[in-house]
Amino acid sequence: MNVVTLVFLGKLADLAGESVREVPAPLDWNGLLTLCEEPLAIEIASERVKLALDGELLADKTALVAPAGSEVALLPPVSGG
């Protein structure tokens, strides 16, 4: 399984046009930005969007190193309750 699964949450799924996308592994921060279309990449790079690797929030998203078989969630600001 030489892929990383990207999960787009909230309005990022609208921007991506899908909620799940498989991309080649391994994946780092620059790789992620390069893979995403421009409006999506700009949003992901903004301070508002957080990343989680296999369910764990990354304190520094630019330090992303996602190995094969892992899942990267792209989390825009929440609005629950």
Next chain:
Amino acid sequence: MSVTVQLFETAFPPAALVGPFTRAHPGFGGVCTFVGEVRGENDVEALELTHYERMTLPGMERLAALAEQRFDLMGLLIVHRTGVMLPGEPVVLVSACARHRRGAIDAVDFCMDHLKAKSWFWKREKRAGEWHWIEPRAEDHAALARWE
């Protein structure tokens, strides 16, 4: 002390959950329950909440553990809907049993502020047939700051 945290994908009946919850804690001094529903205003036709399976429920469980540490509780119930809801349908339920009034009321207030501003949910509203994402509100973050 019992903690129950649940996510429902279909409509849940608040009274049918709160009844057994309170009966499971005989001898409590007070129970406080908050139920949030989809508001029927601004021509809202429907509300959709999406979540992230891997983080949403674990995050709610951590919130419940924080409330348990912070307040003198006998029981805590947190229930949240996901999916598409219509005006009048329950979205969230928090109920706390405690020996004293203040613990129960404050625990519910604390959990609601955190659910609104910190939990992994994304909300959109359908108005005039179009879906609109709901942006986080500054007052939700101000409400959260009260607990710091």
